[in-house]
Amino acid sequence: MAKRGMLIVLSGPSGVGKGTVRKEIFSQEGNKFDYSISMTTREKRPGEVDGKDYYFVTKEEFENEIANGGMLEYAQYVDNYYGTPLKYVNEMLDSGKDVFLEIEVKGAMQVRKKCPDGLFIFLTPPDLMELRQRLINRGTDDIAKINKRMKTAVEEIEMMQNYDYAVVNDEVPRAAEKIKTIIRAERWRVKRFLPDYKKQLGDALK
Numbered sequence: 454m455a456k457r458g459m460l461i462v463l464s465g466p467s468g469v470g471k472g473t474v475r476k477e478i479f480s481q482e483g484n485k486f487d488y489s490i491s492m493t494t495r496e497k498r499p500g501e502v503d504g505k506d507y508y509f510v511t512k513e514e515f516e517n518e519i520a521n522g523g524m525l526e527y528a529q530y531v532d533n534y535y536g537t538p539l540k541y542v543n544e545m546l547d548s549g550k551d552v553f554l555e556i557e558v559k560g561a562m563q564v565r566k567k568c569p570d571g572l573f574i575f576l577t578p579p580d581l582m583e584l585r586q587r588l589i590n591r592g593t594d595d596i597a598k599i600n601k602r603m604k605t606a607v608e609e610i611e612m613m614q615n616y617d618y619a620v621v622n623d624e625v626p627r628a629a630e631k632i633k634t635i636i637r638a639e640r641w642r643v644k645r646f647l648p649d650y651k652k653q654l655g656d657a658l659k
């Protein structure tokens with residue numbers, strides 16, 4: 454049986470650039486982990502593709518998934534549901550593949566409880582004023598929505614202590630590189646490495 458894969462969770466406040474950093478990481482060749490596509494009830498934005506950016510579903514479909522135990526985690530965020538389908542994650546981890554989630558903080562905390570062995574990385578903005586500016590520049594939300602997101606963001610920053618690593622998103626390629634370095638190093642953490650090594654030694658002694 455393959456060694457179970459590692460669950461990698463990238464989280465952080467809304468507008469910090471999680472999606473952009475994740476896309477930067479996955480635009481590069483040679484990653485030894487797969488992206489878990491999330492499910493959402495929010496409207497598709499221009500250029501987004503169903504089954505690539507998200508699985509876009511209705512509220513009813515999403516609630517059915519929850520009721521059927523089909524979600525690893527989910528959260529209601531700015532009036533929509535977002536969540537991670539459990540089946541794909543389990544299949545990948547069971548086959549020994551590492552899986553990468555990019556999710557907001559409430560969902561990340563649910564995953565932390567269910568999978569304490571995961572790797573939890575918090576992406577953080579250089580400062581909060583810049584976060585507000587980024588949300589304004591993105592132009593997808595009105596000022597009331599931006600204020601709501603800012604309030605949530607302040608609370609989220611306080612949640613950093615629940616993570617294993619923090620990465621400042623000052624420049625996207627640099628943040629992406631740091632995250633990949635963390636993942637590489639984490640694979641060689643003794644607690645991840647030793648059980649497999651012991652097993653190999655055990656087999657050799659039989």
Ligand code: 5GP
Nearest residue numbers: 467491492527528535536537555556557560
């Ligand atoms: P957006 O609407 O901008 O694509 O995403 C809004 C927020 O939802 C972002 O913070 C994003 O990281 C988060 N998000 C995306 N997918 C998931 C998911 O599967 N679960 C949770 N909890 N949050 C998600």
